[in-house]
Amino acid sequence: MSDKKALTTEALTIVGLVAENKQDATRQLAEKMLADGRLTDIEGFLEDVRAREEQMATGLPGGIGIPHARSAHVTTPSVAVATSVDGVDFGAHDGPAHLIFLIAAPDGADDQHLHILAALARKLVHEDFRQALRSATTGEEIASIITREVQA
Amino acid sequence: MKIVAVTSCITGIAHTYMAAEALEQAAKKAGHEITVETQGSAGSTPMSQATIDAADVAIFACDLEVKQKSRFNGKPFVAVGVSKALADADGIVASAVKGAQDGTAQLVGDGEAAKPAAEPKAPKAPKAEGDKKDGFFKKLFG
Numbered sequence: 151m152s153d154k155k156a157l158t159t160e161a162l163t164i165v166g167l168v169a170e171n172k173q174d175a176t177r178q179l180a181e182k183m184l185a186d187g188r189l190t191d192i193e194g195f196l197e198d199v200r201a202r203e204e205q206m207a208t209g210l211p212g213g214i215g216i217p218h219a220r221s222a223h224v225t226t227p228s229v230a231v232a233t234s235v236d237g238v239d240f241g242a243h244d245g246p247a248h249l250i251f252l253i254a255a256p257d258g259a260d261d262q263h264l265h266i267l268a269a270l271a272r273k274l275v276h277e278d279f280r281q282a283l284r285s286a287t288t289g290e291e292i293a294s295i296i297t298r299e300v301q302a
Numbered sequence: 303m304k305i306v307a308v309t310s311c312i313t314g315i316a317h318t319y320m321a322a323e324a325l326e327q328a329a330k331k332a333g334h335e336i337t338v339e340t341q342g343s344a345g346s347t348p349m350s351q352a353t354i355d356a357a358d359v360a361i362f363a364c365d366l367e368v369k370q371k372s373r374f375n376g377k378p379f380v381a382v383g384v385s386k387a388l389a390d391a392d393g394i395v396a397s398a399v400k401g402a403q404d405g406t407a408q409l410v411g412d413g414e415a416a417k418p419a420a421e422p423k424a425p426k427a428p429k430a431e432g433d434k435k436d437g438f439f440k441k442l443f444g
Contacts, residue, residue, distance in 0.1 A: 205312055206365075211389050216316050220343070243389070255315050255343070264315060264344035271319035275327065275388070 157266055158229045158296045161186045163289030167232035167250065173200070175238045176217045179230035179252035188228045188254065195223040195254065207241025212280055215240030215247030216271075224254040227263040229270060231292050233284055249283055270300045303334045303399050306354050306377075307361040308368050310341040311384045318342035321363045321387040328391035334399065341369050348373075359402035360410060361394060363387030371410065378407035 162182045169175035176199055177192075184192045198219040202208075208216045215238060230252040237246025251274070255267060273279045279299060286292045307325050311317035322338040329336035337357070339349045341364070351373060354360075360379040362368050363386065380398040387394055401407030 202313055206385065208316075210320070210385075218313055218316050220313055220315065253316055259343070261345050264342075267315050268319040268340070268342065268344045271316045272323035275320050275323040 155186075155188070155226045155228070156293075156297060157227060157263075157270065157301065158231060158293050159186070160289040160293045162188075162228060162230040163292045164230075164232040165287065165289055165292070167234040167238070168236070169232075169234065169238050172203070172215060172217065172238055172240050172247075175215070175232060175234070175250055176200075176203075176252055179217075179232055179250065180254075182230045183224075183228050183252070183254060186228075188226045189223055190225060191223040195219065195221050198223065199252070209240030209242030209247055210274075211242060211244050212277065213237065213242075213245060213248040213284075214274060214280065215242070215250045216253060216274070217250070218253035218255075220255045220257055220259065222257045224256045227256065227259050227267060228254045229267070229296070230254075231283070231296065233286065233292070249280055266300060270296065273299050303359065303402065304357045305329055305334050305336040305359055305361060305395070305398060306349060306357040306374070307336060307338045308341055308364055309338060309384055309387065310364040310366040310368070312365050314341075314343035317365070317384045317388065319344075321384045321391075324388050324391035325361060325363065325395065328395045332392070332395055332399070334395065336395075341366065359398045359407065361387075361398050363394070375409075375411035377410045378402040378405075379410050380407065 180192050183189050189195050198221040199217050202219045232250040237248045240247045282295050309318045309321040318340050322340045337349050337353050360374050360377045362381040363384050365384045
């Protein structure tokens with residue numbers, strides 16, 4: 151991974167996200183990716199995410215939302231992370247998402263990157279991992295938790 | 303009990319792996335052995351036929367068709383959408399185990415016509431395993 155960007159950095163986090171709805175939350179996270187040079191076209195990317203979201207909502211039990219897409223508008227596999235006190239409805243049956251992960255993979259992502267995304271996805275199932283992220287008070291902390299657990 | 307499972311989702315980068323992890327956790331917690339094949343984007347390493355043959359029951363938590371499903375022919379199974387496996391992995395493991403134990407689980411390949419597509423081997427002769435039509439419609443609408 152030496153010359154490649156990490157999956158998540160402090161620049162891709164929002165602590166205490168305030169969003170009207172899931173589209174708003176997703177856009178705010180995508181803007182972080184755009185500002186960090188990970189997207190070529192934010193509208194195109196958001197359209198791909200929306201198309202995926204329409205197939206089936208990505209809210210999951212345990213208070214998480216994982217809007218995601220493989221998209222030609224993504225240059226670097228990336229995960230932007232937000233914590234939200236009030237929560238954002240991502241369609242889960244057990245309530246709003248307090249942790250939101252916007253997952254972006256380039257169309258032609260290589261296996262190594264996809265394995266890292268897969269490792270992150272597996273971590274999301276664990277309540278202790280989610281709890282650690284929810285309790286994080288800074289973006290730096292969020293990024294370091296994810297990097298430690300997933301890219302170690 | 304020995305369980306084999308396959309997970310897949312539309313995009314193949316998130317739910318596939320989350321469901322695999324959830325099923326592994328649930329099975330271990332309930333004292334079962336489990337092997338999960340993730341049919342996602344990060345490559346899919348097929349489990350060995352020996353692993354499948356040794357299993358008592360199969361769980362398909364898939365939003366896509368199971369690849370090379372005929373490998374599991376004759377195996378009692380439970381099929382759910384991938385989200386269901388995330389929402390209630392414990393319940394799915396329990397129902398798979400129960401279905402295999404009391405013989406109520408449907409069997410893979412039971413009632414399905416041999417599909418030539420994606421299968422390297424010649425079409426199998428249909429096996430005489432109960433009422434085909436019933437099995438087929440159960441799978442569609444059950």
